Each structure stands twice: as structure tokens, then as C-alpha cells.
Amino acid sequence: MVRKPGKMYRNLAKKAYTRREYMGGVPGSKIVQFEMGNLSQEFPTEIDLIVEETCQIRHSALEASRISINRKLLKDVGRTNFHFKVRVYPHHVLRENKQATGAGADRVSEGMRLAFGKAVGTAARVEAGQMIFTVFSTPQYLDKIKAAMRNGAHKLPTPSHLKVHTIKVSGRIVAAPKIAGDKIAEPVKVEAEAEAVAAEPTAKGAEAAKGAHKGPEHKGAEPAKAEPAAKGTEAAKGADHKGGKAPAKGGKDKK
Structure with missing residues (x-):
């Protein structure tokens, strides 16, 4: 062409x-x-x-x-x-x-103007x-x-x-919203992570304090640890009663 x-x-x-x-x-x-x-x-x-x-x-x-x-x-x-x-x-x-160009164009170039x-x-x-x-x-x-x-x-x-x-x-x-968005987003993420890290020790300390507060109450209320003391008391009472009855019986026998 x-x-x-x-x-x-x-x-x-x-x-x-x-x-x-x-x-x-x-x-x-x-x-x-x-x-x-x-x-x-x-x-x-x-x-x-x-x-x-x-x-x-x-x-x-x-x-x-x-x-x-x-x-x-x-x-x-x-x-x-x-x-x-x-x-x-x-x-x-x-x-x-x-229109045709080159050799023989004069014969085929006639047409509508x-x-x-x-x-x-x-x-x-x-x-x-x-x-x-x-x-x-x-x-x-x-x-x-x-x-x-x-x-x-x-x-x-x-x-x-x-x-x-x-x-x-x-x-x-003017035309760099992605860069500006990244610059704004990064500090927010860092602050959120710092707040989470700072909140973890506080939460752990609160849980430890609650556990320490509940510890003695639970230990004192446990029946398993209280049973030896109860058994010792009952044994002592039984020994007293038996000790008091023994001389009486001995006296009857002597009579």
C-alpha cells in the first residue's frame, strides 16, 4: 500500500x-x-x-x-x-x-469521482x-x-x-495513594501490636493475682486435706474416753 x-x-x-x-x-x-x-x-x-x-x-x-x-x-x-x-x-x-497504482493503472482507475x-x-x-x-x-x-x-x-x-x-x-x-496508604497503615499496625504486648503482662498478672486470692480458700475447703486433721481429732477424743473408762473398769474388777 x-x-x-x-x-x-x-x-x-x-x-x-x-x-x-x-x-x-x-x-x-x-x-x-x-x-x-x-x-x-x-x-x-x-x-x-x-x-x-x-x-x-x-x-x-x-x-x-x-x-x-x-x-x-x-x-x-x-x-x-x-x-x-x-x-x-x-x-x-x-x-x-x-485506486490502482503502478503499471496499467490508467486502464482501471476510471470510476466514480x-x-x-x-x-x-x-x-x-x-x-x-x-x-x-x-x-x-x-x-x-x-x-x-x-x-x-x-x-x-x-x-x-x-x-x-x-x-x-x-x-x-x-x-x-498527587498520584501515589498506595505509598501514602502504606505509610499511614504501618504505624497503626505497630501501635496495635505494642498495645497487645503491653496488655498481655497485665492480663497475666491479673490472672495470677486472682489465682493467689482463690488459692487459700480452695485449699482450706478441700476435704481431702482436711480429713487427716478430723481423723486426728476423733482419735484423740476416743483416746480420752477410753482412758477415762479404763480406770472405772479396773476398779470394779478390784472390788
Whole structure:
């Protein structure tokens, strides 16, 4: 398949064609990512790439520009020092009336003029003054970011310029709920464990105190240990009675 030049789809000549539920076989967008770099930090400087003409930008051109900018940012700035964002999406479906090319094309190319055509790709419809790409970073990397964005702007079908302005940041991490949750959860677990450990000796001491308090009562109430004393008392009483009766009997015998 021979790809036609981008100037054939650059101008907004027709209405937007975006209702994909009524068409089939639309090629997928080539744009892989829309946000790159460090997504969990706020940066005070914003650099925007703004187009100067109203036009259509094919998804292949957007992806080529994105790759060029992102690759240069990773090399010169570092992944943790920027947040790169693509601000447009290729909604518009491009159609093309397929015709034979090459040898013998003059015999088979005759047909209906201005035919509806078949879907061959997608494009983003942008207005003059619209932002296409945005990079968030710190002022120390401003020159390198400008060079990277100018390099990627050469792949777009319209002239463009850069705009830099400062953002008011709160100084907090925005998109890292898991890390924040773990940091909050850990001390709670440690405190709970410490409270449980501190409560165990107290509970054991209370049980020991209760056992010590109940011990003498239970021991005194046990009949098994009290029986020897009772038997000894009864034996002593029996000995006294027998001892008293014995002399009486002896006296009768003497008489």
C-alpha cells in the first residue's frame, strides 16, 4: 500500500467523521501513551507546544512527534524530572477512494469521482492557538525541554511555537495513594501490636493475682486435706474416753 502525502488530509475540507458505530474496519490509533515521565509529582513550570494554523494531524504524525520529544527528554532531563502529556486525540476517521497504482493503472482507475471511500486512518482536528503537547518540569531544565519540543514540532503539518508559564504547586505527592496508604497503615499496625504486648503482662498478672486470692480458700475447703486433721481429732477424743473408762473398769474388777 502506498501512503499518500499528508497534505491530502491537512485541511479541514469536510465535516468531522467520528461515528465509529456506523463504520467498520477503522485502523487503530498508533499513539501508544498519552502521559509519560513522573506522574506522581507536581512541577512549577509548564511548557506548551501551540499550533498556529487550523488543520488535521494524522495519528502517525502525532506518534512520531511524541516519540521524538519523549526520547530526547529521557536522555537530557531524566524520567523523574518531567511530566509529558499529549493533549489531543485522533477522533476523525480519514477515508480514501482506493485506486490502482503502478503499471496499467490508467486502464482501471476510471470510476466514480468524489466517492465515499474506505477508512484508512484517523486524525486529530485542531484549531489555531490550541495546545498539542505539554511538559511540566522545573526551571533548571527549561532550555533542554524547549530543544526537545522544537525537535518534535518538525514532524507536525503546521507551524507552532512554545509558551512557558509558572504554576502554583501545593508541594504534595498527587498520584501515589498506595505509598501514602502504606505509610499511614504501618504505624497503626505497630501501635496495635505494642498495645497487645503491653496488655498481655497485665492480663497475666491479673490472672495470677486472682489465682493467689482463690488459692487459700480452695485449699482450706478441700476435704481431702482436711480429713487427716478430723481423723486426728476423733482419735484423740476416743483416746480420752477410753482412758477415762479404763480406770472405772479396773476398779470394779478390784472390788
